[in-house]
Amino acid sequence: MPPAELFGGVEDDTRAAIMQATYDALCEHGYANLTIQRIADEFPKSKSLLYHHYDGKDDLLLDFLDFLLTRLEEQAPPGECTGDADTLEAILERIVPPAPPNDRLEFLRAITELRAQATHDPAYREHFTRSDAFFRNRFRQLLERAVDDGAVADIDTAATATVLVTVTNGSMLEAVTTEGYDPGIHREALESVLEAHLLPGSDGAPTDANR
Amino acid sequence: MPPAELFGGVEDDTRAAIMQATYDALCEHGYANLTIQRIADEFPKSKSLLYHHYDGKDDLLLDFLDFLLTRLEEQAPPGECTGDADTLEAILERIVPPAPPNDRLEFLRAITELRAQATHDPAYREHFTRSDAFFRNRFRQLLERAVDDGAVADIDTAATATVLVTVTNGSMLEAVTTEGYDPGIHREALESVLEAHLLPGSDGAPTDANR
Numbered sequence: 001m002p003p004a005e006l007f008g009g010v011e012d013d014t015r016a017a018i019m020q021a022t023y024d025a026l027c028e029h030g031y032a033n034l035t036i037q038r039i040a041d042e043f044p045k046s047k048s049l050l051y052h053h054y055d056g057k058d059d060l061l062l063d064f065l066d067f068l069l070t071r072l073e074e075q076a077p078p079g080e081c082t083g084d085a086d087t088l089e090a091i092l093e094r095i096v097p098p099a100p101p102n103d104r105l106e107f108l109r110a111i112t113e114l115r116a117q118a119t120h121d122p123a124y125r126e127h128f129t130r131s132d133a134f135f136r137n138r139f140r141q142l143l144e145r146a147v148d149d150g151a152v153a154d155i156d157t158a159a160t161a162t163v164l165v166t167v168t169n170g171s172m173l174e175a176v177t178t179e180g181y182d183p184g185i186h187r188e189a190l191e192s193v194l195e196a197h198l199l200p201g202s203d204g205a206p207t208d209a210n211r
Numbered sequence: 212m213p214p215a216e217l218f219g220g221v222e223d224d225t226r227a228a229i230m231q232a233t234y235d236a237l238c239e240h241g242y243a244n245l246t247i248q249r250i251a252d253e254f255p256k257s258k259s260l261l262y263h264h265y266d267g268k269d270d271l272l273l274d275f276l277d278f279l280l281t282r283l284e285e286q287a288p289p290g291e292c293t294g295d296a297d298t299l300e301a302i303l304e305r306i307v308p309p310a311p312p313n314d315r316l317e318f319l320r321a322i323t324e325l326r327a328q329a330t331h332d333p334a335y336r337e338h339f340t341r342s343d344a345f346f347r348n349r350f351r352q353l354l355e356r357a358v359d360d361g362a363v364a365d366i367d368t369a370a371t372a373t374v375l376v377t378v379t380n381g382s383m384l385e386a387v388t389t390e391g392y393d394p395g396i397h398r399e400a401l402e403s404v405l406e407a408h409l410l411p412g413s414d415g416a417p418t419d420a421n422r
Contacts (some may be wrong), residue, residue, distance in 0.1 A: 052419035116327030170381030
């Protein structure tokens with residue numbers, strides 16, 4: 001079962017069911033072994049609907065990626081970021097999740113395979129360009145809020161957000177393509193590097209941190 | 212043509228020719244469309260040799276990856292790292308190359324596709340585990356030398372090397388899976404984040420930098 005936040009509250013039942021079937025089939029079979037038929041096998045409604053709607057598995061998968069990203073874009077308005085003493089912790093939590101559960105790992109594996117399609121398929125490349133830009137923007141908004149609140153030093157938020165997205169992409173890739181990947185070690189390492197940069201006063205221009 | 216440093220000086224001519232044919236076919240066709248036949252098409256010697264040696268395209272590709280990594284392991288002994296004022300620059304050059312030429316991009320695309328195989332194939336996973344460990348170790352040796360020379364602050368070199376490998380993996384992934392990837396912007400961003408951490412005195416414990 002996919003995490004509830006991915007498919008909950010979608011008004012169009014059929015669309016939600018197609019997206020959920022795609023998620024399930026993708027986690028089960030991975031990209032290479034996925035077929036429209038295998039997605040249809042997970043789909044409780046009329047199979048012909050799937051064939052009617054989509055021009056093949058990539059067409060469906062691109063719609064699936066768009067669905068997920070659009071929901072992320074809609075769900076977390078930047079106004080709701082709260083800067084507090086735990087901001088660095090909260091940012092790290094997003095970049096290197098403490099210990100992804102197994103079903104989340106399966107999904108990350110599939111997303112990594114989809115991203116690899118972007119090396120030769122412009123439609124996937126367009127999606128991941130948009131997706132990276134979205135996360136860069138989100139990190140930046142989060143950092144700006146934290147700088148305003150004095151929880152983070154007065155840094156170059158755009159540059160830092162760019163690096164953070166790159167670290168996120170690299171961590172995700174390592175988590176699903178290497179043995180013995182330890183998120184704890186990676187997180188501590190990142191914390192040690194970022195603390196010098198992010199904590200108030202670390203940029204050589206101390207801010208009013210303890211108000 | 213592959214970069215000269217990849218295949219030059221290999222004593223076994225046949226092996227070098229197989230590796231070069233694999234490189235050429237991989238850059239031309241990518242992983243998904245690669246077949247042993249297409250590698251054989253690039254191979255000037257007896258085709259049956261290829262079929263005799265290898266159990267399929269993945270067997271050959273894994274040998275190819277091992278060949279490249281083994282050469283890297285042999286070629287750059289850590290004793291040759293030189294710490295000087297340009298160390299930060301030299302490290303950045305390795306992580307985010309200024310502007311990869313087109314043939315290098317083709318190779319990076321193919322490597323990214325191979326790495327995606329590691330999501331479901333343990334043999335590829337083993338390779339990329341070894342490869343990440345190699346680069347972590349190399350970065351660490353480079354940083355240790357730079358710390359000893361006073362060119363870099365007295366940092367946690369293991370933690371920093373871990374983050375640098377993650378940034379390298381993330382940068383490579385973004386370079387070949389997004390549109391308009393600008394290594395200049397990414398490099399400046401990384402420089403801005405790392406400077407706070409790497410430059411002498413930036414960790415709040417100034418070292419004897421100018422000896």
